[in-house]
Amino acid sequence: MSEGRTTIVDVARRAGVSKSTVSLVLGGSSLVADATRERVTEAMSDLGYIYHRGAATLRGAKSSVLGMVINDLSNPFYVELAIGIEQACHGGSFIPFLANSAEDLLRQQEVIRSMREHGAAGLLLAPVIGTSAADLKALIAGLPVVQVMRRVPGVKASVVAPQNREGARKATAHLIQQGRRRIAFVGGTSAMSVREERLAGYRSALEEAGIAFDPALVIESPINYWGGGAAAAQLLTLVKPASAALCFNDVVAIGLIRALTQAGVAVGRDFGVIGFDDIEEAKHVLPTLTSVSVNARSLGVRAAQLLMRQIASGDFEPETIMCTTSLIIRSSCGSPSFAEQGAAT
Amino acid sequence: MSEGRTTIVDVARRAGVSKSTVSLVLGGSSLVADATRERVTEAMSDLGYIYHRGAATLRGAKSSVLGMVINDLSNPFYVELAIGIEQACHGGSFIPFLANSAEDLLRQQEVIRSMREHGAAGLLLAPVIGTSAADLKALIAGLPVVQVMRRVPGVKASVVAPQNREGARKATAHLIQQGRRRIAFVGGTSAMSVREERLAGYRSALEEAGIAFDPALVIESPINYWGGGAAAAQLLTLVKPASAALCFNDVVAIGLIRALTQAGVAVGRDFGVIGFDDIEEAKHVLPTLTSVSVNARSLGVRAAQLLMRQIASGDFEPETIMCTTSLIIRSSCGSPSFAEQGAAT
DNA sequence: GCTAACATTTGGATCGCTCCAAAAACAAAC
DNA sequence: GTTTGTTTTTGGAGCGATCCAAATGTTAGC
Numbered sequence: 230m231s232e233g234r235t236t237i238v239d240v241a242r243r244a245g246v247s248k249s250t251v252s253l254v255l256g257g258s259s260l261v262a263d264a265t266r267e268r269v270t271e272a273m274s275d276l277g278y279i280y281h282r283g284a285a286t287l288r289g290a291k292s293s294v295l296g297m298v299i300n301d302l303s304n305p306f307y308v309e310l311a312i313g314i315e316q317a318c319h320g321g322s323f324i325p326f327l328a329n330s331a332e333d334l335l336r337q338q339e340v341i342r343s344m345r346e347h348g349a350a351g352l353l354l355a356p357v358i359g360t361s362a363a364d365l366k367a368l369i370a371g372l373p374v375v376q377v378m379r380r381v382p383g384v385k386a387s388v389v390a391p392q393n394r395e396g397a398r399k400a401t402a403h404l405i406q407q408g409r410r411r412i413a414f415v416g417g418t419s420a421m422s423v424r425e426e427r428l429a430g431y432r433s434a435l436e437e438a439g440i441a442f443d444p445a446l447v448i449e450s451p452i453n454y455w456g457g458g459a460a461a462a463q464l465l466t467l468v469k470p471a472s473a474a475l476c477f478n479d480v481v482a483i484g485l486i487r488a489l490t491q492a493g494v495a496v497g498r499d500f501g502v503i504g505f506d507d508i509e510e511a512k513h514v515l516p517t518l519t520s521v522s523v524n525a526r527s528l529g530v531r532a533a534q535l536l537m538r539q540i541a542s543g544d545f546e547p548e549t550i551m552c553t554t555s556l557i558i559r560s561s562c563g564s565p566s567f568a569e570q571g572a573a574t
Numbered sequence: 575m576s577e578g579r580t581t582i583v584d585v586a587r588r589a590g591v592s593k594s595t596v597s598l599v600l601g602g603s604s605l606v607a608d609a610t611r612e613r614v615t616e617a618m619s620d621l622g623y624i625y626h627r628g629a630a631t632l633r634g635a636k637s638s639v640l641g642m643v644i645n646d647l648s649n650p651f652y653v654e655l656a657i658g659i660e661q662a663c664h665g666g667s668f669i670p671f672l673a674n675s676a677e678d679l680l681r682q683q684e685v686i687r688s689m690r691e692h693g694a695a696g697l698l699l700a701p702v703i704g705t706s707a708a709d710l711k712a713l714i715a716g717l718p719v720v721q722v723m724r725r726v727p728g729v730k731a732s733v734v735a736p737q738n739r740e741g742a743r744k745a746t747a748h749l750i751q752q753g754r755r756r757i758a759f760v761g762g763t764s765a766m767s768v769r770e771e772r773l774a775g776y777r778s779a780l781e782e783a784g785i786a787f788d789p790a791l792v793i794e795s796p797i798n799y800w801g802g803g804a805a806a807a808q809l810l811t812l813v814k815p816a817s818a819a820l821c822f823n824d825v826v827a828i829g830l831i832r833a834l835t836q837a838g839v840a841v842g843r844d845f846g847v848i849g850f851d852d853i854e855e856a857k858h859v860l861p862t863l864t865s866v867s868v869n870a871r872s873l874g875v876r877a878a879q880l881l882m883r884q885i886a887s888g889d890f891e892p893e894t895i896m897c898t899t900s901l902i903i904r905s906s907c908g909s910p911s912f913a914e915q916g917a918a919t
Numbered sequence: 920g921c922t923a924a925c926a927t928t929t930g931g932a933t934c935g936c937t938c939c940a941a942a943a944a945c946a947a948a949c
Numbered sequence: 950g951t952t953t954g955t956t957t958t959t960g961g962a963g964c965g966a967t968c969c970a971a972a973t974g975t976t977a978g979c
Contacts, residue, residue, distance in 0.1 A: 284935035327672035629965035
C-alpha cells in the first residue's frame with residue numbers, strides 16, 4: 230500500500246474495477262467501455278502509476294529494448310551512427326541500451342551478455358576490431374543481430390554497411406583526374422575489414438588508370454588524429470614523394486592535414502587529401518576536407534529499421550544492405566586552380 | 575522445454591538439484607558445496623542459460639539500470655560526458671540506458687518515463703534548455719536523480735557541474751593579462767543557466783581589472799559551428815572593434831576562428847580566442863585553441879559515482895559537486911610573441 | 920546408537936503483469 | 950419472461966527469479 234510501488238491492483242481498487250480491466254486499458258484494448266477507461270486513466274494519474282515493463286515481458290509480452298554496442302564512441306562518426314540508431318528506435322517505440330565497447334573485446338562480450346540479461350529484443354553491433362565468429366556465436370544465439378559498418382566473417386547476422394570499395398574507387402579516381410599520380414593510402418591496420426575494402430577500391434582505381442600500385446604508398450596508422458600526424462612524417466620522408474593521399478577516415482585525414490600544414494605543405498594545392506565518412510568537422514577544418522560521404526546517421530537509421538523489422542516479423546534471416554556513398558568535393562583535394570576557388574567560397 | 579528460453583528450472587533439472595540451489599549459485603552464495611556449484615555452472619553453460627534480470631527485479635532485487643538522458647549528443651562535449659558516465663557505470667556493474675533528448679522537451683519527458691518503466695534505478699540528466707521544475711516534479715518523484723552540467727532551478731536533485739564562473743573569470747583575466755582590453759563574450763542565449771554563470775565570471779574579471787562592461791560585446795548565437803561563424807560577422811562590424819573573445823564553448827570558438835581566419839584576421843596574434851570545455855578537437859584546429867578545460871569525462875564519472883552511491887545507500891539527499899576547471903593555454907590567445915612560440919611547438 | 924551442531928538443499932509463496940475462459944451486464948427478439 | 954446475442958468485466962493461472970522456513974545430510978561427541 231503505502232510501501233512499495235503502485236501496481237495495477239492499486240489502480241484497480243481506486244477505480245473500482247478489476248486488475249484485468251486495468252490491464253486492458255493499458256493495452257489500449259477497444260473492449261473497455263469509454264466511461265470505464267476514463268475512470269481508470271484518472272486513477273492512474275492520481276496515484277502516479279508507472280507501468281512495470283519488466284513484469285509484462287516476464288509474462289510473454291515481447292521486449293522493446295534494443296541493445297546497441299558501439300566500438301568507439303570517441304570517434305564522431307560512430308556517434309553520428311548512434312544518434313541515427315537512437316532516433317529510429319524512438320520512432321519505432323523501442324528504447325536503445327547503449328554501450329561503448331571501446332575497442333575492447335572483453336568489454337564487448339560482457340556488454341552483450343548484460344544486454345541479453347536485460348531482455349534486449351535485438352542487437353545493433355559495431356564489432357570491435359579482431360572479433361571472430363567464435364566470439365559471437367554462443368553470445369548471440371537466437372537473437373536477431375544487425376552488424377553495422379564492420380562485418381565479422383562467418384557470423385550469421387545481417388549487415389548494414391557503406392559501399393566502401395566503390396567510395397574509395399571514386400575518390401581515388403577523382404584525385405587521378407586532378408592530375409595526381411603518386412597517391413598514398415593512409416591509416417588503419419590490416420586487421421580491419423573496412424580498410425581492406427577501401428584499399429581494394431583504391432587499387433582498382435589505380436589499375437583503371439594504368440598506374441602501378443606501390444606498396445610504399447600504403448601507410449598504416451592508428452585511426453585517430455595522432456595517427457594522421459604520424460603518417461605525415463612518414464609521407465614526407467618518401468624517396469619518391471607522394472602528391473596526394475586517400476585517408477582511411479576523416480579523423481586521420483584531419484590529423485594529416487594539420488601535420489602537413491605545419492610542415493609548410495599547402496594542402497589542396499601542393500598536396501591533395503581526401504577523407505572518408507564526411508563527419509561534421511570536415512566542413513570546418515581549413516582547408517575544408519573533401520570526403521567520401523557515408524551519412525552515418527542514415528546508416529544508423531537503416532540498421533535500426535532493419536532490426537526492428539526483423540524483430541516484428543520474427544524472421545531473422547540475414548540481410549545485407551550496402552549504402553551508397555558520394556564524394557563531397559571541398560578544397561583539400563583540388564588542383565591548384567580549384568584550391569583557390571575553394572578558399573574563396 | 576525445447577520451446578521458450580532456458581530457465582533456472584531447466585538448469586536445476588540438468589544438474590539434478592532444485593531451482594533454489596541454482597538460485598543460490600547465481601547469487602554467489604557460500605552456502606552451496608563446491609561440487610554442487612560446479613555441476614550447476616556446467617549445466618548452465620551446457621544449456622546456454624541466460625539470466626533473466628527482469629524476473630529478479632520483479633521479486634525485489636534492485637535494478638542495475640541507470641537512465642542517462644543527454645540533451646545533445648551531436649555536441650562532442652556531451653559525448654565525452656556520456657562516455658565518462660558509461661565507463662563509471664560498468665565499473666560499478668550498472669548498465670546505462672542512453673537517450674538523446676536532442677534539446678526537445680517533449681522527447682525528454684517521454685524518454686524519462688520510458689526509463690522508469692524499464693526500471694531504471696536512477697537518472698543522470700543533462701536537462702534540455704527551458705526545462706522547468708514543474709516538468710520534472712512528477713516524472714522523477716521518488717527516483718534519485720543527478721543533474722549534470724545544467725541545473726534546473728527548484729528541482730530537488732543533485733548537481734554535478736563545473737565551476738563555470740571561476741573558469742570564465744580565469745580565462746578572461748588571462749586575456750586581460752595578455753594586454754587585451756576589448757573582450758567579447760560570444761555564444762549561447764540568455765535562457766541557459768550555464769551561460770549566465772560563465773558570463774558572470776567574465777564580468778567579474780573585467781571588474782577586477784577596472785574595465786567597463788560593454789553590452790555591445792556580448793553576442794548571442796546558437797551553440798554550434800555556424801553560430802560561431804555568425805558571431806564573427808557581427809564582431810567584425812563593431813564600431814569599437816574587439817581584440818579578443820571568450821566563447822561559450824569550444825564549438826562556437828572553432829566556428830569563430832574559422833570565420834575570422836577566412837576574413838584575414840590572424841587569430842592568436844591580432845585577435846585572442848578562448849573556448850570552453852577543452853574538447854579533443856581543440857588540440858587539432860589551427861591555431862590550437864586555448865580553452866577552459868572542464869574534463870567532461872571525469873565530470874561524467876563523478877556524476878555516475880554520486881548516483882550509484884545514492885542508490886546503494888538509499889539516501890537521495892541532494893548534493894552539489896562543483897568540479898574545478900583549468901585554463902589550457904595553447905596558441906589561439908597569445909600575445910604576438912606567444913603566438914609564435916605556440917606555432918613552433 | 921543417539922543426539923547436537925553444523926552444512927547443504929529444498930518446496931512453496933511471491934513480485935506485477937497478461938491472457939484465457941467464463942461470468943455478468945445489458946439489449947434486442949421472440 | 951425467456952432466449953439469444955453482444956458488449957464488458959473478471960478471477961486465476963503462470964512467466965522466471967528470490968527468499969524463507971523447514972527438511973535433509975554429515976560429522977562429532979558421548
